[in-house]
Amino acid sequence: MGCGAGKALPGAPRKGYVSVVQSLVAFGKAHHDGDRGPKKCGDAQRDPRFSTGVKNQQPPSKTPRDGRAPERVATYKDKFDPRVTARYDIKALIGRGSFSRVVRAEHRATRQPFAIKMMEVEAAEGREVCAAELAVLQRVSHANVIQLVEVLQVPQRVYMVLELATGGELLERVISRGHFTERDATQALRMALAGVGYLHNLGIAHRDLKPENLLYYHPGADSRLLVTDFGLATSVADAGVADGPWSLRTTCGTAEYVAPEVLLLGPCSCAVDMWALGVIAYIVLSGSMPFEDESRTRLYRSIIRGRYNFLREPWSSVSNLAKDFIQHLLVLDPAARLTAEQAIHHPWVVTMAASSSMRNLHRSISQNLRQRASRTSSRCPSSAASSGDAGSARLGRMMPLHLD
Numbered sequence: 001m002g003c004g005a006g007k008a009l010p011g012a013p014r015k016g017y018v019s020v021v022q023s024l025v026a027f028g029k030a031h032h033d034g035d036r037g038p039k040k041c042g043d044a045q046r047d048p049r050f051s052t053g054v055k056n057q058q059p060p061s062k063t064p065r066d067g068r069a070p071e072r073v074a075t076y077k078d079k080f081d082p083r084v085t086a087r088y089d090i091k092a093l094i095g096r097g098s099f100s101r102v103v104r105a106e107h108r109a110t111r112q113p114f115a116i117k118m119m120e121v122e123a124a125e126g127r128e129v130c131a132a133e134l135a136v137l138q139r140v141s142h143a144n145v146i147q148l149v150e151v152l153q154v155p156q157r158v159y160m161v162l163e164l165a166t167g168g169e170l171l172e173r174v175i176s177r178g179h180f181t182e183r184d185a186t187q188a189l190r191m192a193l194a195g196v197g198y199l200h201n202l203g204i205a206h207r208d209l210k211p212e213n214l215l216y217y218h219p220g221a222d223s224r225l226l227v228t229d230f231g232l233a234t235s236v237a238d239a240g241v242a243d244g245p246w247s248l249r250t251t252c253g254t255a256e257y258v259a260p261e262v263l264l265l266g267p268c269s270c271a272v273d274m275w276a277l278g279v280i281a282y283i284v285l286s287g288s289m290p291f292e293d294e295s296r297t298r299l300y301r302s303i304i305r306g307r308y309n310f311l312r313e314p315w316s317s318v319s320n321l322a323k324d325f326i327q328h329l330l331v332l333d334p335a336a337r338l339t340a341e342q343a344i345h346h347p348w349v350v351t352m353a354a355s356s357s358m359r360n361l362h363r364s365i366s367q368n369l370r371q372r373a374s375r376t377s378s379r380c381p382s383s384a385a386s387s388g389d390a391g392s393a394r395l396g397r398m399m400p401l402h403l404d
């Protein structure tokens, strides 16, 4: 499947991006090479298919300032097609994913900041991830889900223009606050549940929920929390089942967050996300993981058995209602697990942990997070993942399980 070509984008954006053209610009095949430098810019401007939004704008010069050959100074910026840079001023690299680079950019006409996720789609794997992500992003519009603004495409790459989240990841916020209570945890989880519930109502399972994929929109205390990274998402419609659970023919996600039914190759549904949210709730309240082991085999075994506890600190300071919330998410039987709708109405969330002590959990949480980070780094995560040890290892992108 092509990656977004010819697809319509979602309707009018909800957060005032009126001045940004909401269009998919599929750059012509005959003028596709974004790395070839200034010569292509002229081609781009002559390409009638490229008339949407960029006509008459001069792409920036690619001549290196230090006089070295262009190949030598190639940076992430050179991966941006001149037709993209004619429209957006690429400011800084924010991060890298398995198939992507994400940059902060500014729309040249409106000066509005955005994130641009550039995905390599020449290889089949990158194309699949990109297609999955776009298929979801083009359908969604919710305050707690990252908003796609426009898609620009050349044959080798897709550029997704997204709203820019500047408030950092969920756990970064927990650490940086200096003070963190159960009430704060319910606020974050309520927003995550609202976003996930919205997705589930559309029949979309995210399948890779983890704190790193929950980003704050801005650094302020009142910021929205956004569900991001839909590279592993799938929809009920895609699986060919109109209603109810479907069988995932693939495993995906990050080992510590994966639901038992995924490991057992059972029928999977949106409930896999609710398990992951149980894991996230456990981490947010304690800074430690419910399921963790250096051995991948032992890790999977403890997940399949649902073997976790509330023994370490700060659990003695955490309310029973918070533990009840987690216990109703980390349920082995997916049918018995809380749905997003039920979880958002759990008394701990509804009352914003009113019955808890409001104790500051920050010290224990950051201590546990620091300890975990040093354990993980000393184990060398890249080799751990390949040798079967679990640091915070991905199960693998769309790793086939040959279920039939």
Ligand SMILES: Nc1ncnc2c1ncn2[C@@H]1O[C@H](COP(=O)(O)OP(=O)(O)OP(=O)(O)O)[C@@H](O)[C@H]1O
Binding pocket: 094, 095, 096, 097, 098, 099, 100, 101, 102, 115, 117, 146, 162, 163, 164, 165, 166, 212, 215, 228, 229, 231
């Ligand atoms: N809209 C955005 N605003 C701000 N930062 C973003 C945005 N989208 C992604 N990022 C950041 O860019 C980095 C790369 O994100 P991306 O989703 O491409 O990959 P990933 O999820 O980190 O990795 P993988 O592809 O292996 O799942 C991450 O650190 C992420 O937090």
